[in-house]
Amino acid sequence: MSGKxxxxxxxxxxxxxxxxxxxxxxxxxxDWNIERETPMTHNVVVAGIGCSGNTVHxxxxxxxxxxxxxxxxxxxxxxxVKMAREELNVVVVAGDGDFLSIGMEHIxxxxxxxxxxxxxxxxxxxxxxxxxxxxxxxxxxxxxxxxPFGKMESPVHPLDLYLTLGVSYIASGYSxxxxxxAKLITKGMMHxxxxxxxxxSPCTTYNDTYEILKxxxxxxxxxxxxxxxENHDPTDKDAARDLIARGGVxxxxxxxxxxxPSLGQRLAKVRENNQAKDAAALLxxxxx
Amino acid sequence: xxxxNEIVVRFAGEGGQGVVTAAEMLARAAxxxxxxxxxxxxxxxxxxxxxxxxxxxxxxxxVLSPGDSVDILVAFNDEAYQEHRTDVRDGGVIxxxxxxNPDNGxxxxxxxxxxxxxxxKETGESRAANMVVMGGLSKLINxxxxxFKDFVSERFAGRDSIIEANHKALDLGLxxxxxxxxxxxxxxxxxxxxxxxxxxxxxxxxxxxxHAGIEFYFGYPxxxxxxxxxxxxxxxxxxxxxxxxxxxxxxxxTGIVGAGFSGKKSMTATSGPGFTLMGEGIGLxxxxxxxxxxxxxxxxxxxxxxxxxxxxxDLLTAISPAHGDAKIPxxxxxxxxxxxxxxxxxxxxxxxxxxxxIILSEHSLAxxxxxxxxxxxxxxxxxxxxxxxxxxxxxRYESKEISPFPIPGNPGSYVANGSEHDIYGDTTHxxxxxxxxxxxRFGKLALLENAPFESDNPASKIALMPWGGSKGSVLExxxxxxxxxxxxxxxxxMFINPLAPDLLKALKEKDLVxxxxxxxxxxxxxxxxxxxxxxxxITQYTGLPFKSSxxxxxxxxxxxxxxxxxxxx
Numbered sequence: 001m002s003g004k005x006x007x008x009x010x011x012x013x014x015x016x017x018x019x020x021x022x023x024x025x026x027x028x029x030x031d032w033n034i035e036r037e038t039p040m041t042h043n044v045v046v047a048g049i050g051c052s053g054n055t056v057h058x059x060x061x062x063x064x065x066x067x068x069x070x071x072x073x074x075x076x077x078x079x080x081v082k083m084a085r086e087e088l089n090v091v092v093v094a095g096d097g098d099f100l101s102i103g104m105e106h107i108x109x110x111x112x113x114x115x116x117x118x119x120x121x122x123x124x125x126x127x128x129x130x131x132x133x134x135x136x137x138x139x140x141x142x143x144x145x146x147x148p149f150g151k152m153e154s155p156v157h158p159l160d161l162y163l164t165l166g167v168s169y170i171a172s173g174y175s176x177x178x179x180x181x182a183k184l185i186t187k188g189m190m191h192x193x194x195x196x197x198x199x200x201s202p203c204t205t206y207n208d209t210y211e212i213l214k215x216x217x218x219x220x221x222x223x224x225x226x227x228x229x230e231n232h233d234p235t236d237k238d239a240a241r242d243l244i245a246r247g248g249v250x251x252x253x254x255x256x257x258x259x260x261p262s263l264g265q266r267l268a269k270v271r272e273n274n275q276a277k278d279a280a281a282l283l284x285x286x287x288x
Numbered sequence: 289x290x291x292x293n294e295i296v297v298r299f300a301g302e303g304g305q306g307v308v309t310a311a312e313m314l315a316r317a318a319x320x321x322x323x324x325x326x327x328x329x330x331x332x333x334x335x336x337x338x339x340x341x342x343x344x345x346x347x348x349x350x351v352l353s354p355g356d357s358v359d360i361l362v363a364f365n366d367e368a369y370q371e372h373r374t375d376v377r378d379g380g381v382i383x384x385x386x387x388x389n390p391d392n393g394x395x396x397x398x399x400x401x402x403x404x405x406x407x408x409k410e411t412g413e414s415r416a417a418n419m420v421v422m423g424g425l426s427k428l429i430n431x432x433x434x435x436f437k438d439f440v441s442e443r444f445a446g447r448d449s450i451i452e453a454n455h456k457a458l459d460l461g462l463x464x465x466x467x468x469x470x471x472x473x474x475x476x477x478x479x480x481x482x483x484x485x486x487x488x489x490x491x492x493x494x495x496x497x498x499h500a501g502i503e504f505y506f507g508y509p510x511x512x513x514x515x516x517x518x519x520x521x522x523x524x525x526x527x528x529x530x531x532x533x534x535x536x537x538x539x540x541x542t543g544i545v546g547a548g549f550s551g552k553k554s555m556t557a558t559s560g561p562g563f564t565l566m567g568e569g570i571g572l573x574x575x576x577x578x579x580x581x582x583x584x585x586x587x588x589x590x591x592x593x594x595x596x597x598x599x600x601x602d603l604l605t606a607i608s609p610a611h612g613d614a615k616i617p618x619x620x621x622x623x624x625x626x627x628x629x630x631x632x633x634x635x636x637x638x639x640x641x642x643x644x645x646i647i648l649s650e651h652s653l654a655x656x657x658x659x660x661x662x663x664x665x666x667x668x669x670x671x672x673x674x675x676x677x678x679x680x681x682x683x684r685y686e687s688k689e690i691s692p693f694p695i696p697g698n699p700g701s702y703v704a705n706g707s708e709h710d711i712y713g714d715t716t717h718x719x720x721x722x723x724x725x726x727x728x729r730f731g732k733l734a735l736l737e738n739a740p741f742e743s744d745n746p747a748s749k750i751a752l753m754p755w756g757g758s759k760g761s762v763l764e765x766x767x768x769x770x771x772x773x774x775x776x777x778x779x780x781x782m783f784i785n786p787l788a789p790d791l792l793k794a795l796k797e798k799d800l801v802x803x804x805x806x807x808x809x810x811x812x813x814x815x816x817x818x819x820x821x822x823x824x825x826i827t828q829y830t831g832l833p834f835k836s837s838x839x840x841x842x843x844x845x846x847x848x849x850x851x852x853x854x855x856x857x
Binding site for chain 2: 066078
């Protein structure tokens with residue numbers, strides 16, 4: 001059951017990180033609406049397939065438009081939505097399986113085009129909805145239902161990958177801090193180019209990493225999540241690379257390049273300098 | 289000297305020798321003065337070299353097919369001569385490069401050596417070998433050299449040195465053959481009294497899309513659909529328009545579905561391999577009820593298949609490109625002219641039933657250049673989207689009827705969903721909604737059932753019904769059969785799926801429906817049989833179009849066999 005739909009019966013497990021991401025999404029879209037003076041219907045949430053994608057049905061309050069598509073294809077779907085109506089705020093919500101396994105081929109082209117959309121990736125390091133198979137971010141040697149002898153692959157390092165592919169805004173967040181996360185998402189929405197906010201969003205059923213992220217006072221362990229130092233310069237690509245190489249889960253803006261034109265900006269130039277012909281003129285150009 | 293109403297000229301050689309442009313040039317020059325012409329081209333899938341041939345059929349009346357027997361063969365090398373000489377009719381002429389030695393036994397053809405390249409070099413423009421050929425042809429087919437000279441002057445207007453060199457090449461070519469007898473005399477053309485264009489199938493289809501109001505094109509390069517991508521990137525400009533190269537066919541289809549959701553008329557074009565990859569995305573458009581158009585310019589398949597040959601083997605895939613309960617509307621263009629109209633109708637259908645529509649074209653049609661009557665735009669209506677104008681809280685999927693389409697940015701937000709959904713668009717697994725939505729999606733197809741079809745001699749109990757790009761050859765065969773007093777009916781439509789109920793009714797009343805098609809399985813025939821029609825296919829899977837003489841023979845056989853069976857039965 002959701003706020004708007006009494007018959008909707010999808011449930012996230014208690015404690016699921018995606019609750020926090022949903023809240024952050026709601027904050028971010030509200031902030032965007034205030035900033036741009038637009039109604040909620042100027043927002044389109046394009047969802048991948050997996051637990052994370054159900055965010056689109058569970059948003060509370062005023063409803064944005066949504067498109068819950070097919071597995072792995074949220075980015076090209078978002079491209080279509082955005083380039084058809086550039087005034088819209090187009091946000092992708094997808095998980096590590098959807099975005100980094102079946103959908104990985106779509107990250108590079110959007111980065112190269114600098115497509116002006118924001119992708120919020122909820123990384124729980126597992127396929128939750130299909131009940132616990134290994135995902136690209138599952139750690140090596142982890143036993144899951146699809147890796148009974150331990151995962152035999154190195155995990156993908158998402159931030160490293162985004163930086164290498166040329167994503168022009170890369171932020172890293174944590175689902176338990178929705179207010180902080182919302183700021184990173186809002187900034188991504190405002191960024192005129194391709195932005196990814198990668199969120200550690202634990203799966204309490206199949207891969208509960210809360211303790212790893214936060215640390216445990218009782219056990220005397222330190223959390224892997226840490227605030228990015230204030231002296232980090234996100235416009236410095238080398239600094240971003242160094243930060244990522246430190247490991248752990250940095251929280252904040254990792255990298256930001258505002259100097260590259262977006263695809264929309266480039267096309268605006270083309271439109272300025274080239275005139276369209278109508279069908280009659282085109283037919284005429286083939287006259288005998 | 290034989291007088292005839294038409295002439296077929298074939299150019300054969302290696303890619304890069306000007307073979308590809310030769311047939312088009314002859315056809316352009318001929319249509320420029322009022323003849324009718326149609327070209328055929330086949331080439332290997334490589335940038336340079338490889339055996340290539342093109343053909344032009346020039347006539348005083350409308351041309352329906354590339355032609356069966358060749359009057360003149362221009363062979364640029366020995367391989368071309370060996371490969372094609374048997375297609376030249378008795379008494380036909382073969383123009384040969386001097387490096388080629390004609391067989392001593394070749395008594396049935398007049399073989400003439402023409403040093404194409406050396407003569408071209410004499411003009412100072414080594415690429416003018418084509419024009420040397422045209423000069424020689426003007427003598428052989430008794431077409432005034434001025435036709436070609438005017439064509440050159442117009443084509444290269446403002447580039448005097450090129451015009452001069454090409455005019456010289458024409459003179460040299462004519463001079464080379466000055467003592468030869470003409471093979472035929474087309475006589476004076478009878479110029480049509482309507483405005484014409486000379487255009488290829490892919491170009492006509494692209495302009496049809498522009499007339500229909502296309503706003504968004506996203507496509508991945510693939511033979512033989514690439515010219516549509518190139519056309520769109522060059523011409524689909526202006527505010528709110530988008531034409532762009534995708535990184536894959538999967539990206540292309542999901543991109544146009546996204547644009548369709550945003551309220552734009554969107555299209556992609558591909559060929560078999562890409563079309564297969566698009567299956568899931570087409571299913572998404574069906575499921576989420578998003579209008580969009582997908583063009584499949586067929587080539588030989590499966591897998592990479594025959595990238596530069598023609599085939600009609602994607603029909604069943606086109607109707608069922610996606611898993612699950614879905615039946616996608618298909619329009620198959622049969623002529624260059626129909627390529628234009630197929631695009632307009634496909635967009636109109638997509639808007640009418642709010643879902644994906646497939647256009648089937650094929651290699652021979654895409655690359656075919658022909659003179660056609662210029663489409664009358666004011667008589668070709670365009671259907672636009674019925675948009676939602678109400679407030680928020682809209683339940684887009686509540687009824688079983690077509691529902692107004694909300695445009696993002698405006699009130700009426702909802703979730704378009706590729707998962708089965710309820711009236712809000714939210715994901716559901718409840719049986720009542722799967723039943724409701726399945727019936728809603730299929731029910732909308734009824735809106736497309738009033739499509740027109742052609743029929744001739746409908747009283748006959750045996751019918752001939754081609755589909756797609758075989759239309760021309762089959763119509764030619766039909767005309768020959770009717771002249772032979774064979775009692776047979778003609779049916780044709782480009783609206784393949786769903787078929788008009790009146791057409792189905794007429795076909796069901798026939799004793800036999802003969803379906804010539806370029807695939808092994810007889811795909812359209814099997815589709816007709818599944819709808820209760822006694823259809824039998826005439827198949828061919830050579831990568832080349834039908835010859836009408838072959839069809840006349842096969843149709844006569846089938847009709848004869850059928851009549852014999854009736855007597856015995």
